[in-house]
Amino acid sequence: MKLWTGRFSKEIDKKTNDFNSSISFDQRMYKEDITGSMVHATMLAAQGIISKKDEEQILKGLKGILEEIENGKLVIDPEAEDIHTFIEGELTKRIGDAGKRLHTSRSRNDQVALDLRLTLAHEVNAVVTQLEELLVVLCKQAKKYSDVVMPGYTHLQRAQPIVFGHHLLAYAEMFLRDLSRLKDAKSRMMNACPLGSGALAGTTYDIDRNMTAKTLGFDGPSQNSIDGVSDRDFCIEISSALSIIMVHLSRFSEEIILWCSYEFQFIELDDAFSTGSSIMPQKKNPDIAELVRGKSGRVFGDLMTLLTVMKGIPLAYNKDMQEDKEAIFDAVDTAKMCLTAFTPMLDTMKVKTENMRKAAAGGFINATDCADFLVNKGLPFRDAYKVTGELVALCIEKNLTLETLPLEEYKAVCDLFDEDLYTAINLEKCVNDRTCIGGPAPQNVINRATEIENDLS
Known part of the structure; x- marks a missing residue:
């Protein structure tokens, strides 16, 4: 069944029909198509455009089609042009002229x-x-x-x-x-x-x-x-x-x-x-x-x-x-x-x-914290940055980490360093101290995860 045959004097070419057809992918909309048609029919009857009898037949017919598609009794015809054509054709086959009135005031x-x-x-x-x-x-x-x-990364290099x-x-x-x-x-x-x-x-x-x-x-x-x-x-x-x-x-x-x-x-x-x-x-x-x-x-x-x-x-x-x-x-x-x-x-x-x-222990990811230690001692950040960079280079040369580099090596580069440094660059302390909003402190993580869970529930 085609909904547009009146203008045409011959059947559409089979290959053209296959090319034109959308039933293979729009058939998944059968339930929505039936829902829309039922609401449309109810409105038409309420406005006096179709009779109440037609409405009753249409609704009963559409409900039957929906039920039979879902229980497998009615198989959607793969040769139909689209899901709209299939459902209207099936409805008309079941209830006659009332089915032909469903499309009043509506287009595909x-x-x-x-x-x-x-x-x-x-x-x-x-x-x-x-x-x-x-x-x-x-x-x-x-x-x-x-x-x-764990290490946080930028450029896929260990960072902080x-x-x-x-x-x-x-x-x-x-x-x-x-x-x-x-x-x-x-x-x-x-x-x-x-x-x-x-x-x-x-x-x-x-x-x-x-x-x-x-x-x-x-x-x-x-x-x-x-x-x-x-x-x-x-x-x-x-x-x-x-x-x-x-x-x-x-x-x-x-x-x-x-x-x-x-x-x-x-x-x-x-x-x-x-x-x-x-x-x-x-x-x-x-x-x-x-x-x-x-x-x-x-x-x-x-x-x-x-x-x-x-x-x-x-x-x-x-x-x-x-x-x-x-x-x-x-x-x-x-x-x-x-x-x-x-x-x-x-x-x-x-x-x-x-x-x-x-992995976090390597890669000098606490270097920023080392620089911040010096900033807290009064050194400008750019100077602290340069000092820490020199220390990283020294560690690489000696195959050490910032945690294992002896204090005397630190003092040789900058005399502001003291024993408190090793506490400041401890990785657990580094993350625990990052309590600013959005920071990685463990309690921040727990609090934010709880907020999200509460919003979802």
């Missing part, structure tokens, strides 16, 4: 714009839930390792001492912003209902757009019928938010991959989230993290697809816009799949605290 243009919004609202909710689950795990692990000293919990909470802050972006995008998407926009110019029927908008969970109806059917920036915005999530997951995955390596040995992933080699029996590979890192590019590609599709098409609807669904659905599905694997991987990892502490 506003119908699909509605279905896509309703579908993505559910999908965004699912991703939000997954992000919240990830944040719970991050906070739990951050508290557990709030006092485990931090605690592992603080490092984990850096990602928690990123994912909190991701949550906010997704919720904002959903709010904008659901502030204007396109149903009633028609093909592009609304309708001459006396419809109640406020009724349908409120019933479907929107703030109100869209205020411009052309915009209502030609807008896909909500897809772009959600895809952008998902892309940023994938950036964060990819960066995190990269660090997990490094931390698992023999060169770092900071963590070990559970066997359930690792794989082996077909030829090297010793290998334990962080494939899950690598796949998450790799799949980020796929989501970025989906965003570029949407931007490219929309950038050059005139108002209002164009068939190019059929390409929106494959891109946004793939972005959603990929992000969800990555979060599904990533969260339990993080929850079950083994942290090698002794290796982190050992």
